[in-house]
Amino acid sequence: MSSYILIIDQGTTGTRAIIFDEGANPISQSYRQLNQYYPEPGWVEQDAKEIWQSTLSVIKGVIEKSKISPSKIEAVGITNQRETTLFWDKNTGEPLGRAIVWQCRRTVDICEKWKKQGFEKIVKKKTGLFLDPYFSASKIRWAIDNIPSFNFLISQGKILFGTVETYLIFKLTGGKKHLTDYTNASRTMLFNIHRLKWDRELLSMFGIPENILPQPLPSRSIFGKTEKVPFLPSGIPIAAAVGDQQASLFGHGCTLYGDTKITYGTGCFLLVNTGERLFDSPNLITTLACDSKGMPCYALEGSIFIAGAAIQWLKEGLQVVSDPSQTAEMAQRIKDTGGVYFVPAFVGLGAPYWNPKVKGAILGITRGTKKEHIVRASLEAIAYQVKDLVGVVEDTMKFKIKRLRVDGGVSRNDFLMQFQSDILGVPVEKAPYSETTAFGTALVAGLTTGLWSEEKIKFFLKKGKVFSPKMDEEKAKFLYQGWKKALLLLTGKA
Template sequence: MSLDGYLLSIDQGTTSSRALILDIQGNIISQKNFEFKQYFPNDGWVEHDPIEILKTTQDAINFVIGETNISPKDINIAGITNQRETVVAWNKVTGKPVYNAIVWQDRRTENFCETLREKNLTKLIQSKTGLIIDPYFSATKIKWIIENIEEAKISIHENNLLVGTIDSWLIWNFTKGECHYTDVTNASRTMLYNINEDCWDDELLNIFNINKNILPDVKNCADDFGAIDSSFFGEKISIGGVAGDQQAATIGQACFKEGMVKSTYGTGCFLLMNTGNKFIESESKLLSTKAYNIFDKKDFALEGSIFNAGTVVQWMRDEMNFINDASKVEELANKSTNEIQFIPAFTGLGAPYWNSDVRGQITGITRDTSKADIAMAALKSICYQTRDLLECLLNDTELKKNDFTIRVDGGMSKNNLMMQLLSDITQVRIERPLNQESTAIGAAYLAGMKSGVYKDVAEVEKLWKTDRKFEPAISLDEADQQYDRWLKTVKGLMNNG
């Protein structure tokens, strides 16, 4: 490990842009985030202003450099992690976006997705990309912009249109238009990238009628992505690492071995399992995706998502006024004396159900059901959904439950009660790291490996430290009985929903 300088991590998320300066041990010296506006122009549409994303990112970097009094020339290298799937299209001559960024949550292309399913393209697309056909992914968003925005049509005609995910937009701007790049993890979420052959897929580009020339060149996660121009922060800063947020968290959690699992509990929950060099086509409606390409180590992952995790606690705080601070939910749930079921399908259910029409319910309430009972059921619902994903992993692989350890991060992982419930219901060990900023740390580690601060993933693995482990405190039979009740309740809701 080289002892030179600091690492800059740029973490561009769905609701805020963040910058962090870390030392080479992965300790955070300074961090700052700036929120930006969310736009909802129509039902199911979600947009961001790309200029505001760039400005808030720049402001965050300026803040951490100023707060630490670190000279930009002492920043060894920068890494970028970002909200995945969100798409920006811009004119390469003017540098201006032709339309707002269409966000991963946006559902406007559902009708087109349905036509693709009707054409029986599901199997073809899954075999090449590992993804299901869904508006979530970038391809249909790009197609919508090209077909509906006049400025995009003009820019294409003049060969001036560029399209990319948020990482590409930031790189192009920070390098003053010199570099139009993305990495394999972001590319693998577009529904245009063949994750077996590691390239944009001509057949898919033809299906979506998208010209390859507008797309960025795809690089490995630890690679040369150009340099932030000196006009921004006074010195050139090389960009050496890029990964989508969930893959960056996988790297930050040092899940470099086959079978290792990380689960991030934020607004939603994203669980990824490293499947090594094997692309596993899920039979359980999980997604297959690139985990990372780091030098000659090119690994895949299986991914499952839970739509509502932290939102359940926010709902209890903001709409129901059960608590005035999200951190108080643990204290409240500990007072529970009755068992009820809570299915938090505020925006439908994610994997393995993939039902965006079903809505939430609370069942089994009696006269003495309390706020505490609802809080406990809410926390358990996230644990049950995690077990849903774990059962899918067991079905898709030859692994047994005792092969698993789940490394957790995200705001909800600080809740000790929920982490114990998670271990009880899944019947696996839960490990919480000392430093839970896994996403930002993952981007910094990638950049550090590119610059030689870390020699390889083995050096990064040594930096991961445990805060606490949680082991199952109930029997397998009791866990199975609780989980069976959850499955029956979900089945009833799906049948009646």
């Protein structure tokens, strides 16, 4: 009898479910967009109930489209937007307020206070992370300080915290399991990546109670079994939980030292596998990823906050395109940006600058600037930010990246991928499948259940379209220098 794996990919802009067959081929998928809420400048929220309802909706949709019996689903895997912080009632599962999304900057002042108290070095040493609003710890602290009756409910043992995968595991298991995996735990700023456990010294420093935290497990684990989930039989094991970027890394087959991938989504995320080695970089974070067996290893990561979100802004904010796919054609109508540079710091700048206070700007505008110049500058800005990251990675590791594997919705923009190759001067290899994150999670789930061996999944990894450098090297340098000057004007450093 054929076996299938159901993957839930809960992202920032929407929730997707994909069913993979025994050959790791996606046979059907279903998607539902999610709302984001912006109650104050810099704040970003989502509705936890909507996240769950969207999950149920795509599970129903993907099963109906596949025309398979749900009884043939051997395992469920979860991959998710990381850092996004949720709280819910331990007994009822009812959310306590909206989810605080990873992009949210409401906790800038909390992080500044912690820096003044001298917490920054110990946080970096123990967690591999910078003390930044991006990560979950300051979001938890904000909730404790600002949500009415929160402290009372904690004292009664009624509140649970989790990132998205923890919330979904709780709901899928009928409220029986409160678990996370190492890749997601390593994004909270509370997890000791050396000892693979919650760090009590950090919890004490931040004033966060340990009893609200989930139990961490390797990504390749059984996280419980489905119970009372509409459209699914009870008893299906949840056989993988992986943060979206680490899942993408695994889906690219980046399991060896130096293997590098970038996911172009709402944000842009570069990960390079460092195996058992930890690097202390002043500009990059260290995170936990999965080795070829699906077990813990280390990776360096650079996170760009705004990538696809800039293209979304062109559509919804400026309204210069009606569909993101139009940006490639518009960019090619002109030979260059006419000296226009766009720094999309809508929520500050991530790696390698880590400046939460800088605002976005468009520089170099003249009377002759047209919407095509703005569109092209928006796409080029994504590539420049990636080059910033690649340069820091190479300096840190003393290692030259010779090839870049890419995925994510924005990687479908061929103009951007070619420009990326030109600016970096290396081949850019696009994944042959659009949903690399779900694919990587399916591979981990298949390893957990024994459906696939480590050797077998190597045969599932394929190459996609390759973009090779075409631009003159001196021209590429000149364009990149213009980007650095734009950053210097905005931040005082580049």
